[in-house]
Amino acid sequence: MNNLFTVEETNLICIFQSDSRAKxxxxxxxxxxxxxxxxxxxxxxxxxxxxxxxxxxxxARLVLEAAE
Structure with a gap:
């Protein structure tokens, strides 16, 4: 599932991370x-x-960890 998002995309999601996809x-x-x-x-x-x-x-199943 995480293959859907690149490292850069995952990092952006982490900036706005919330329990709510809509948020x-x-x-x-x-x-x-x-x-x-x-x-x-x-x-x-x-x-x-x-x-x-x-x-x-x-x-909810995404593993969202920002890469350094």
Missing amino acids: VIEGIHKAMKHIDDDELLELSVRVAGKLESIGDEEY
Whole structure:
């Protein structure tokens, strides 16, 4: 299941990590309004889309640990 997200995507999710998939998506969408970097904006859009495409049960099974 974690293969769905790259290391960079997982790190972004960890920034907004919550028990609620919807809250993570909401946080990413709110942050996108303030992002000037094209690559980071693209990453944010991609992650939000992937999170929207999975269910809450799948999200709950994700192992989310930020990589250093």
